[in-house]
Amino acid sequence: MRYLPKSPADREAMLKAIGLRSVDDLFAPIPAEYRLNRDLKIPRQMAESEIVDFFRQRSRENGDGYTSFLGAGAYFHYRPVIIDSLISRGEFLTAYTPYQAEISQGTLQSIFEFQTMICELTGMEVANASMYDGSTAAAEAVMMAVRLTGRRSVVVARSLHPEYREVLATYATHQGMPLTVAGFGENGRLNLKELEKSITAETAAVLVQAPNFFGTIEDVVAIAEIAHKHGAMLVVSIAEAVSLGIVEPPREADVIAMEAQSFGVPMGFGGPYCGVIATREKYVRQMPGRLVGQTTDKHGKRGFVLTLATREQHIRREKATSNICTNQALIALMVNIFMTVYGKVGLKELAKQNLAKTAYAAGQFAKHGKVLFGSAPRFSEFVVQTSEDPYAVNGRLLGHKMVGGLPLKKFYPELGNAALWCCTEMTTRTAIDTAVGLVAESERSVRSGKEEVDVEEVAR
């Protein structure tokens, strides 16, 4: 086995040194009746070339070569090549959690820079590195608000990513945390009147997403005012980090729970991604996850260490702020390098391109289908209502090696034949025009009533 650095003679010599005759003696502590006396029924040992072939084949069966208009929490942005060159260095890739600060300064300083940039971008004072993803970060941020306020109930915007809502519901089930959902209005934003009605003296947190699941930018200032008036904390989830380049961050929030996938992390069929919690300094002791601080060694030289570990499970056990241990460190490094590459000016220009592509696409789609929620500002996503079922529309696109918007029926049946479309800097005008053409064709066919195609099943 090519990963094992021992010859049969080495093994013999080692057994002899231990004073054993055979390797079986090492497993004597396992009761004989449970020992496995056969081969595992798993694929036989494969050569490296066979493994590569296997995964190349899987890649071909996995949408390779398709142009996609999907977003909804996983965004296709260009990843500068230096991200992979740098994270592939064994000193980053194969390092352990930086508990031993003296020989982990590389990881620690890079995390410190990551935290600093996240604070700059979010307008917060402290940021951790990291949480599993945006959905668990949002759930943990809400639980943080519950601890801080001593209250238990939570108001969640229906315009929050539906799967984030599901995750929060799972986390909240056994914590005795009642969840109330507040709907969205005609403009796609959280309905403030409904929010006002849902908040009580027991509300610990209001959780909204900005830009929200529909790509619409929420009125965070107004939401914060309502939440704070009732003594509740405002937790804002950010799923599309690139928006921070051109959209004001939710500075009025008390906690920001972010998904940083857009910053240089491959979509990778849903993970691994990078969740982050950012908040005010005064709340740091209730913040879960690892935190790096700056300090000095005995010679006065600057150095970095994991700090405030007393919040964490290895010290506090059942009284910890969270059970999180392993996080998404290497992904945070990808995010860090991405933020460094684009920096102060690049992030803004990048966000502007996303905005321009989306504005163009929404304008084109509006000529043929109905684009919802146009009266509030949006970033890179928009909802298109069609006459035809969106699965059928997507069936038309798939034939052109295109994946259309995400059909919303599953999550928002009240929106009818609606789909969530997304554009980034990677979306070309040609692709937009082709997709718009196919949607127009779908609209024409429904109106003329001639074509009775049922492509729904194929497109699912």
Next chain:
Amino acid sequence: MKRMTRKATRHVNQNEGLIFEKSSAGKAAWKLPSLDVPEVDTAALLGGVERKDLGNMPEVSEIEIIRHFTRLSTWNYAIDLGMYPLGSCTMKYNPRVNEAVARVEGIANGHPYQPERISQGALLILKTLSECLLEITGMDAITLQPAAGAHGEMTGLLMVRAYHQSQGNARKKILIPDSAHGTNPATAAMVNYAVENLKSDSRGMVDIGALEAQMNEDVAALMLTNPNTLGIFEQNIHKIADILHAKGGLLYMDGANMNALVGKVRPGDFGVDVMHLNLHKTFSTPHGGGGPGSGPVAIKKPLEPFLPRPVVVTKTDGTLGFDYDRPQSVGRVRAFYGNFGMFVRALAYIQANGPDGLRQTTEDAVLNANYIRKGLEGTYHLPYSTPTMHEVVFSDKLQAKKGVRTMDIAKRLIDYGFHPYTTAFPLIVPGALMIEPTESESKEELDLFVEAMKSIAEEVEEDPQGGQEACFAVETHRLNC
């Protein structure tokens, strides 16, 4: 430093400031393609929410970024540089083919919501890995959704709770041995179970008498690490399972130490009802300075209805798909399907090994730990004489007499070119030195380690003051926390 070591030497070690200190307006490492749609008036589109300034974000060039991170990287210890004797952490070699296949276009760029028809590749990876892990663990069903070990623990306990609820009583507490990892009690608290400590006997195993006395209808489950954090296989495992099952409780196994068992014995065969695996330990996915991990949870049949949504199924037409219609599910624990990139790597590792390779891996891991144990026995105090598997726990009892504690020895080890072992854990051994070499170490590297540990012990005898601090070859010295 009085002694010369055969492994560590002085090495070029450059200073490197913060990236912000290199920033200067007008430098750039990016270039966007020219815009193929009309420019937009951002003020008109966004109005009051337009962001004007990004604060102190850096402006640097590409070469500066490459040098910055390359220099930083040289301050890290890593598996690629040498052994990580960290107990229960299983810091094994991270095969490079894993990284290569995770970056193949259709795998790296698959969107989680792309239609199932064009996701068959990803779905087959999920299915194949699931089948392999079920065969390895001897369990009946599995979810790959949890993002790390602790997340898997939470998912497992959620299923335990749902199972008991379906039986009419969710029960109140979880029994956790005093040798357990800190995530176990922290997790129980997140699922709103009370934690009750279970003490170990003089051999370092679960005290069967205590378990019998503490087990009753209020206990939902026992969370057991097997082999435990002392590296000891719980020889009475069947009895433990029987005691739990007799009172309707479940046996949860923390799979942190699965590297001692793969291909040799299956938890499903010795009475485990729920367990999580750590793909970033046993199945070679990189630790990356703290993550990402992946914590699949495998279960026995009675718990299957409670698996997180969605699960992968084979549809009537033979293609693969996701089943969301799971009315008894505990719900989602994460958006999408889990840390998919880690599944790709773990499957590549299983394929590279096959059944024979996985068994040899386990044998070598246990051989290595016992070789170290034999080499250091006598030099360091061994609090439990019970045979151990893939790791061994010493204590600093002998060195403490001279005022040198486990942390001092661990830091000194850095000078000898090794990452420290795990200090002060498990909690039942005062001044613990917890050592797990994994299968990835050659006899030569193990000999160097034993030599280094013996040399430190001699230093302690000769000059207890001198051996207390890492001297050089590190970027910074012991830091003020």
